[in-house]
Amino acid sequence: MGEWRVVGAKEPDVKPEAGQNEAPGRSRMREEPWWSLRDGGMRGILSPSPTNISVVCHNFVNVLYWNYSNPTEQLKFSVNVDPYESDSQTVDTTQTYLDISSYSRDGGDDYFVSVTAHDGQEKSESVSIRFTYSKDYFDENKHKYKCSLDFPAVNTSVHKDVIEASFQHPFLLHQQNILKQEFMYTVTLDEHRVLYSCFEDEELCIAKIHLNQSADGQCVELKFKGTIAGIPSFTYRNICVSKQMPETDKTGLITALIGGGIVTLFIIMGVVRLLWRKIFITPQGLQSLIPEQSPTIQPELTDVSSMTSHDSIVVDLPEEEDVNNDNSEGFGRSFDYDRPKFLQEESLEHN
Numbered sequence: 001m002g003e004w005r006v007v008g009a010k011e012p013d014v015k016p017e018a019g020q021n022e023a024p025g026r027s028r029m030r031e032e033p034w035w036s037l038r039d040g041g042m043r044g045i046l047s048p049s050p051t052n053i054s055v056v057c058h059n060f061v062n063v064l065y066w067n068y069s070n071p072t073e074q075l076k077f078s079v080n081v082d083p084y085e086s087d088s089q090t091v092d093t094t095q096t097y098l099d100i101s102s103y104s105r106d107g108g109d110d111y112f113v114s115v116t117a118h119d120g121q122e123k124s125e126s127v128s129i130r131f132t133y134s135k136d137y138f139d140e141n142k143h144k145y146k147c148s149l150d151f152p153a154v155n156t157s158v159h160k161d162v163i164e165a166s167f168q169h170p171f172l173l174h175q176q177n178i179l180k181q182e183f184m185y186t187v188t189l190d191e192h193r194v195l196y197s198c199f200e201d202e203e204l205c206i207a208k209i210h211l212n213q214s215a216d217g218q219c220v221e222l223k224f225k226g227t228i229a230g231i232p233s234f235t236y237r238n239i240c241v242s243k244q245m246p247e248t249d250k251t252g253l254i255t256a257l258i259g260g261g262i263v264t265l266f267i268i269m270g271v272v273r274l275l276w277r278k279i280f281i282t283p284q285g286l287q288s289l290i291p292e293q294s295p296t297i298q299p300e301l302t303d304v305s306s307m308t309s310h311d312s313i314v315v316d317l318p319e320e321e322d323v324n325n326d327n328s329e330g331f332g333r334s335f336d337y338d339r340p341k342f343l344q345e346e347s348l349e350h351n
Contacts, residue, residue, distance in 0.1 A: 047124040050077065050096075050115045055131045057147035060174055062104050065097045066115050066127070074120045084110040084137065108178040108229075110137035134178060135230025149174075151185075151224050151235035152205075158241055163209040163222070165237075170228055171200040178229045185226030185233075217243035 050066040064079065075094065081103040082088035089103050104111050110132040117124035132138055133147040152167040165187065171179040184197050187207050198205035209222065219240040226233045 047117050047119045047122040049124040050117055050127050053127045053129050055145055057131050059150055060107055062101045063099050072119050076118050078116045080114045082112040107133040107176040133231055149231050149233040151233040156239055161211045165207045166204045169200045183228045188223040
C-alpha cells in the first residue's frame with residue numbers, strides 16, 4: 001500500500017546522508033503520497049481532468065462539450081448542473097458531451113456546470129463553466145459564452161414600392177417568461193437602418209420597408225437584428241423586386257378599356273333602338289298594317305263588303321229605326337269609322 005500522512009504534520013529530524021546539508025531547526029516535508037487524507041477525507045489517485053469545456057446555448061437548447069486525453073473502458077463523467085435559483089442536479093455519462101436542456105429549463109436563471117472524470121476508483125479534479133440567457137446575471141468576467149436566439153422566421157411580400165415583413169414574437173415561439181416583453185429590432189436596407197418594436201400580445205410583428213426607385217427589377221438584401229431580454233438575434237433575407245409598369249402605361253390601358261366599353265355600349269343601345277322601332281311601332285302605324293297583317297280580320301271585311309253590295313240587311317232595318325233612330329245613326333257612324341277607307345267609299349256609292 002502507499003504511504004499516508006496528515007497534511008501539514010511535522011516529521012522527526014532525520015540524519016542526512018553523506019553529501020547533504022542539514023537545515024537545523026526546520027522540519028522536512030516529503031512529497032505528497034499516491035493518496036492522502038486531506039480535510040478529513042480520503043483522496044485517491046487523480047485521473048486527468050477534462051479539458052476545453054464549453055457550452056452551446058442557443059434557442060434554449062443547451063449542450064455541454066469537453067475533451068479527455070486518457071479514455072478507458074471504465075471511464076465515466078459526472079456532470080453537475082447548479083442553477084442559481086433552484087436545486088442542483090447530477091447526471092453521469094460516458095460521452096464527452098451532454099444535452100443539459102432539461103436541467104436548465106428556465107431561461108432567466110444562471111447556471112454553474114461542472115464536469116468530473118471517474119476511472120474506477122480514480123477521480124479527477126472538476127472543471128466548470130457558467131452560462132445564462134439573462135442579462136441580469138450575465139457578467140463578462142464570469143461568463144465565457146453568451147447565449148443567443150435565432151431571429152423568428154420572416155415572411156415577406158412586395159407591394160409596389162413597399163416590402164412588408166412579418167413574423168411571430170419570440171415569446172410565442174419559445175414560451176419562455178424571460179421573453180415576455182417588448183422585442184426591439186432593426187431592419188437595414190442599403191445601409192439605411194430603421195428601428196421597430198412589437199409586444200407578445202400582437203398576433204404578428206409587421207415592418208414596412210420603403211424601396212427606392214433604383215430597386216425596381218433588382219434583388220435587395222434585408223438585414224434583421226433584434227434584442228430581447230438582452231439576448232441577441234440576427235437574420236437576413238434576399239428579396240427580388242419585380243419590375244413595375246410605369247403609371248402612364250397603366251393610365252392609358254385603363255382609358256382604352258373604358259373607351260372601348262363606352263363604344264360597345266353605344267353600339268348595343270343603337271341595335272336595341274332599331275329593333276324597338278321595328279317591333280313596337282306607333283298606334284297609327286299599327287292601324288295601317290291591320291288589313292295586311294291580320295289574316296283573321298280579312299275574311300270578315302270581305303263578308304261585310306258583300307253584304308253592303310246587296311243593300312238589304314245591314315242598313316235598312318225598319319224595326320231598329322222606329323225604336324231608336326239616333327242609336328242607329330250612331331251605330332252606322334261607328335261602323336263606318338271602324339271599316340277601312342276603301343269600304344267606306346264603296347258603301348257611299350251604293351247609297
